[in-house]
Amino acid sequence: MEVLGIDIGGSGMKAAIVDLKSGEFVTKRKRYKTPQPATPEAMMVTVIKLLKHFEWTGPIGCGFPAAIIDGTVKTASNIDKSWIDKPLANMIRKATGCATRVMNDVDVAGLAEMRFGAGKGHEGTVLILALGTGIGSALFHNQQLMPNTELGHIQFKGDIAEAYAANSIREDEDLSWEVWGKRLNQYLVEVHKLVWPDLIIIGGGVSKKFKKYEKYIDEKLKVIPAELKNHAGIVGAASQFL
Structure with missing residues (x-):
């Protein structure tokens, strides 16, 4: 199975298509700068740009720099405070029509290390x-x-x-x-x-x-x-x- 992985940070938004069997990239990584201010509207535009770059229509997994509960953003330290209580997973689903799952960025990096890396x-x-x-x-x-x-x-x-x-x-x-x-x-x-x-x-x-x-x-x-x-x-x- 292949999934578009998006890693959203305070300074950069990066993505690649990942083969879940091997944990390897299927494509080269694409990176855009995180817009400043990092508002929901501006960052969603960049998410769509990443999708278009890969011409992607399949499932999307996203790591985001905040506490995430049921796909909703609960904190905002390196992003705009207007993100708090925004339903990020639903926003991406509506904007792209793609199945979407969202978690905290360090939690997802941890998942990778536990499944394919040092853990x-x-x-x-x-x-x-x-x-x-x-x-x-x-x-x-x-x-x-x-x-x-x-x-x-x-x-x-x-x-x-x-x-x-x-x-x-x-x-x-x-x-x-x-x-x-x-x-x-x-x-x-x-x-x-x-x-x-x-x-x-x-x-x-x-x-x-x-x-x-x-x-x-x-x-x-x-x-x-x-x-x-x-x-x-x-x-x-x-x-x-x-």
């Missing part, structure tokens, strides 16, 4: 953390997703955790890998106390640089890098139809 075959509790502008989380138990966790937003060091240990903080404050790696470790130890994962998978852009900070992470924690890198969001979005 494949892992039972027990697995926590996936996407370290980027913020810290996104996806929590699985025995391969079942517990949706819409926001473990980057726990109170930590007088603020939310992502204000201390996100990759954007490393870049903005020009932190060395050692300083940032130790900050990340403090956060991982704290999160471990909350959900007791058997495995933590680090995603986001810094997953490629894992060797640079691996030695600063407590060896009692089982932490590994994600495998699917930039493909995870699109593959996971499509894999909602598995």
Whole structure:
């Protein structure tokens, strides 16, 4: 089965057709900038552009940067606040005539890692953390997703955790890998106390640089890098139809 996977983020909207048997792209990825302001009207225009680019009429899976309940947007941090309570899945269905499923963007990236990447075959509790502008989380138990966790937003060091240990903080404050790696470790130890994962998978852009900070992470924690890198969001979005 082939599905159009759309990964919607605060800065870019990316899509490709995915073969759900292999988890591989059938086409090259297409990316458009997320319109600013990122209003529902403007972003839906870009969704239609992606559809037309692929001449697509089949099922659509979408990852979106918000908590999603029954296809409806419940939060808005990197998008326009007017998204809150918009029925995104129905909006895409009406605009395209295509069967549509929508979930949180980190949750779908987690689905991809659990089905085709670093989490494949892992039972027990697995926590996936996407370290980027913020810290996104996806929590699985025995391969079942517990949706819409926001473990980057726990109170930590007088603020939310992502204000201390996100990759954007490393870049903005020009932190060395050692300083940032130790900050990340403090956060991982704290999160471990909350959900007791058997495995933590680090995603986001810094997953490629894992060797640079691996030695600063407590060896009692089982932490590994994600495998699917930039493909995870699109593959996971499509894999909602598995």
